[in-house]
Amino acid sequence: MGSSGGASSGSEHDREVKRKRRRMQSNRESARRSRLRKQKHLDDLTEQVSRLRNHNHEMVASLNVAANLCVSLEAENSILRAQIAELTRKLQSLNDIVMFINSTEVFETFLEVGDFNGFEDMF
Numbered sequence: 001m002g003s004s005g006g007a008s009s010g011s012e013h014d015r016e017v018k019r020k021r022r023r024m025q026s027n028r029e030s031a032r033r034s035r036l037r038k039q040k041h042l043d044d045l046t047e048q049v050s051r052l053r054n055h056n057h058e059m060v061a062s063l064n065v066a067a068n069l070c071v072s073l074e075a076e077n078s079i080l081r082a083q084i085a086e087l088t089r090k091l092q093s094l095n096d097i098v099m100f101i102n103s104t105e106v107f108e109t110f111l112e113v114g115d116f117n118g119f120e121d122m123f
Helices: 002-102 104-113
Strands: none
Touching: none
């Protein structure tokens, strides 16, 4: 009986060794898959950083274009406001002249004298 117990013990030992080897191989494979997942995650993050940097550069470029356009439009707007002010003054002067001419007393005097010198430059 002692020998069969020893054989059984050796067989059990062999099964234990095989089980340890399978577990070790399984653990190695699991560790390899884990490393691959980590590497893929790192690659994905690196690619995302690259895309975000490119997008950021594009946005900065667009912002610069918009800022330059804004400065240009503000300058043009300033010029147009100055032109409006000048044309408003000219219109007011012309309206004053028309009102002056339409007054019957002055208009009759101009007709009698026939002297429009000085007013020709305003038209």
